[in-house]
Amino acid sequence: MRGDPGYEDIKLPLASGSRRIHGSVARDLGVAILAGRYAPGDVLPGEIEFSEQLKVSRTAYREAVRILSAKGLVESRPRTGTRVTQRSRWNLLDPDILAWAFEAEPSETFIRDLFELRMIVEPAAAALAAERRSGLDISRMGHALEEMGRYGLATEIGRAADQSFHNTILEAARNGPLMALSSSIAAAVTWTTIFKQRRSALPRDPMPDHRILYEAIVAGDPAAARAAMTELVRLALADTELSLKA
Amino acid sequence: MRGDPGYEDIKLPLASGSRRIHGSVARDLGVAILAGRYAPGDVLPGEIEFSEQLKVSRTAYREAVRILSAKGLVESRPRTGTRVTQRSRWNLLDPDILAWAFEAEPSETFIRDLFELRMIVEPAAAALAAERRSGLDISRMGHALEEMGRYGLATEIGRAADQSFHNTILEAARNGPLMALSSSIAAAVTWTTIFKQRRSALPRDPMPDHRILYEAIVAGDPAAARAAMTELVRLALADTELSLKA
DNA sequence: TCTAAGTTATTTGTATGAGTAAAGAGCTGA
DNA sequence: TCAGCTCTTTACTCATACAAATAACTTAGA
Secondary structure (H helix, E strand, C coil), rough: CCCCCCCCCCCCCCCCCCCCCHHHHHHHHHHHHCCCCCCCCCCCCCCHHHHHCCCHHHHHHHHHHHHHHHHCCCCEEEECEEECCCCHHCCCCCCCHHHHHHHCCCCHHHHHHHHHHHHHHHHHHHHHHHHCCCCHHHHHHHHHHHHHHHHCCHHHHHHHHHHHHHHHHHHHHHHHHHHHHHHHHHHHHHHHCCCCCHHCCCCCCCHHHHHHHHHHHHCCCCHHHHHHHHHHHHHHHHHHHHHHHH | CCCCCCHCCCCCCCCCCCCHHCCCCCCCCHHHHHCCCCCCEEEECHHHHHHHHHHCHHHHHHHHHHHHCCCEEEEEEECEEEECHHHHHHCCCCCCHHHHHHHHHCCHHHHHHHHHHHHHHHHHHHHHHHHHCCHHHHHHHHHHHHHHHHHHCCHHHHHHHHHHHHHHHHHHHHCCHHHHHHHHHHHHHHHHHHHHHHHHCCCCCCHHHHHHHHHHHHCCCHHHHHHHHHHHHHHHHHHHHHHCCC
């Protein structure tokens, strides 16, 4: 039957979300750590024991640990074993870690911290975009905006257009590290948007604010773009907080 | 002998800089990718062939690839092989990637982008720190500043104090993701500082500006802290550019 | 009694070989 | 032209053996 293509069916190009065993184990352990089921300082069971518990080979388990270790979540040494590192050493901006954090029902504090960071970074990115955008950027943003208006954020297509809109802004800022940062956060925020959509209807029409931002970037007005983006993030935070209370 | 403890002798707690084989292979390949010796889209030789070339076991090689894959540098699939991903998918803010980038003689553009990001993030972090710092934060910063003044940036101890000073500011901002971001960048910037120190003497005394920043945070004055940090980053950029020209 | 050197035991790290599963290429038949 | 099948290449998984590292213990010496 499967008439309704739910979110579950969408084939995302997740870096580690594949169904390979080492990937699944890494994801499961990652979520468990982010959820606090393994706390910093805890030492995991030995490789042999744990891999047997998980019903996978030692090879696959070890590759999973390498992934977690690459993201700063754990640290392994002979004799001592593999232990969860201090939270301050986690790469909290790693896309996978953010995704895992949201799977693990992130704390309100964490969400607030992310929005605080967005509030710092994204307005600045918008300002840069206003200074550096090309004609191609503008036409892409225009197209995305149009689709967004046509389909709305309640549809998959509409949300994709929204993402595309914001992504183009980041590209227009012409700064690799900045883009890496913001798109990580953007991905995470997408999950909150999904949360939001599930719990309550969107309380207001986001289109006017998007249009203001668009116009500012087209006009090449950094200050206006910064202000418009600030407003957008502020509203997103308000919406998110509202849905968290619900 | 070993009278002079050079940089090489310092035992850094690098996440992947260990001397384990998978770590070294990951590092070497990572640097090669960052240096452009393998370009996005390129497909690496097969596991068997490549691991033989590198004179390591397939196990160790595969674990190295898992590390790179976790950082978004490569992507492996059966039949297709392991290929370097598009630069837009690299986690450019991962501490290891930043370190590898600097080993690979980063482009001037990249350094400039990083400073642009610092200029966005760090003043904001300083402002938050001014609002949220505790007594403990203040005393730690004061201590670091004192040591910095006593030993100067030409010594290892002095540089450690400098790092500690900035790190405490980040902690005082009370924002996990923000801290993860800034300390990644800070680590990278440390490398540039080392570069700098090697090529030319520090062109000016950084202490007065540090003191201004310190006073602003002690006074709980966000605007002043933001301005002071902006100035610090601006000067760091100027110094770096100067040493790049040299 | 305390210190320092050496030994041991435990855990991760590396190596190898065999077999499995995924996915693009090409073929086949409508 | 295209749908479906087979084929073949490649990474993936598993099992086993052995090596290396290091925390904990032991012992020799002061």
